[in-house]
Amino acid sequence: MTRTPSYTRPLPSHGLLAGLSSDEYAPPFPSRRHRAAIELLDERAQHCARRRGVPLVHYLAGRLGTAATLSSINSASGSPFYRVGASAAEDPDEAALQLGGNGVVIDVQTHFVAGHRVGLPGTDGVLHFIRDVAPDLFSGLPGEIDLSFAEFLRCVFLQSETAVAVLTSAPGTDDINILSNPEIAGARELTNRLAGYRRLLHHSIVHPNLDGELDAMGRIVERFRPDGFKVYTLYGDGRGGGWRLDDEDCGLPFLDRARELGVGIICAHKGLSQLAPTGSPEDVGPAAAAFPDLNFLIYHSGYEVPRAAGDGEILEGEFPGGEASRLAGTDRLVASLRDHGIAPGSNVYAELGSTWYLLASRPEEAAHVLGKLLLAVGEDNVLWGTDSVWYGSAQPLIDAFRAFHIPEEYQERFGYPALSDTAKDKILGLNAARVYGVDVQSARRAAQEDDLGWLRLAVQEFSRFEGGD
Secondary structure, eight states, X not given: OOXXXXXXXXXXXXXXXXXXXXXXXXXXXXXXXXXXXXXXXXXXXXXXXXXXXXXXXXXXXXXXXXXXXHHHHHHHHTSOOBOOOGGXXXXXXXXXXXXXXXXXXXXXXXXXXXXXXXXXXXXXXHHHIIIIISGGGGTTOOSSOOOSHHHHHXXXXXXXXXXXXXXXXXXXXXXXXXXXXXXXXXXXHHHHHHHTSOOEEEEEEOOTTSTTHHHHHHHHHHHHOOSEEEEETTOOOSSSXXXXXXXXXXXXXXXXXXXXXXXXXXXXXXXOSTTOGGGSGGGHHHHHHHOTTSEEEEEGGGOOOOOOOTTOOOOOOSOOOXXXXXXXXXXXXXXXXXXXXXXXXXXXXXXXXXXXXXXXXXXXXXHHHHHHHHHHHOTTSEEOOOOBTTTSOSHHHHHHHHHBOOOXXXXXXXXXXXXXXXXXXXXXXXXXXXXXXXXXXXXXXXXXXXXXXXXXXXXXXXXXXXXXX
């Protein structure tokens, strides 16, 4: 029988193993290896915290805890997918050396929930999953779960090295959504005035299948100046279904209108849809071929949470070929691009928000998914996203990605490219900088010198004083 870990709070580092969730999916059933990693982390974290003479919660909340987590995942999987040594779990300098990096980080998928909207239909799903699907994970939290703007600033800018973020929202009209289009734009303005630089970009949400939304796109652009449009093709119109990017009723008129308005970034939620037909990315290839002057950013990359019986040892493996409609997960995106002649480095980008969080504790699957995406869209067209604030601070996800590699065995057997340091820097920030028109040096300087950067340094110093790392 698996022993229950002695800690239950979803702290940032062991949150990689905690099975947290959003309203888009239920946490996958923990596999045998996943449970083994939790047991190993429990033992290692308690041992290291005692040796350092710090409370366990402080140890786990910092980079040392992340190193211990990744080391435990390595041990449970039987292979060093994460390049992190045992010393990094106890030595802050080693942890910084093994997990740190100098590349700029641009997070293209972040969220928060407007406080006055809690209780509305659009927020109930998020709060239900976080509070009720796995309540034991939150048993140590004081009071209500905080998904506010203040928590957003903490998780994205103060407790991670993210230089620039993109704020987006869920599907739903302005009266019920977790954030309305005016609120998204307002949060951008407030943040950038505080920072003195464009550290927050934003989407405006459009539902082409709802009456009046296509006509409203011009007013949205004039009033809010979005950096891109975000769409959820699986969002139904109350009459029995969603829509497709390439259908004549909604998708093509929407893309035509975006082009007319000069909005060249189309962000489409694809995947994390419980295999709903219109949540599939099989329409991406034809849409991208028809509109080569638009950039299609495919949020979640078509990934789906594995549906597994028994012990949960089902992984997304090598691309099996076949037709997109017969496949699942990221294979559908790969097939759609292949079948419509969309080559790597073209106008389709694969985004990793929530996908990387779900893959981080399943390293074999992570190697396959990242390998397939690198082959399908190229290392210049994979984008970093975290889906913060759903999982707390983004830093453990950044550290885990920097430490991850695709083993040589996988490269030889499946033809995957290496996940080099150069590729990681592109994925973590440089690719998004190119797509969204961000000046990398200005962003880096702002992250170090503006008021948000100053507060981040203060938070880090306080963490060291408290004994984290």
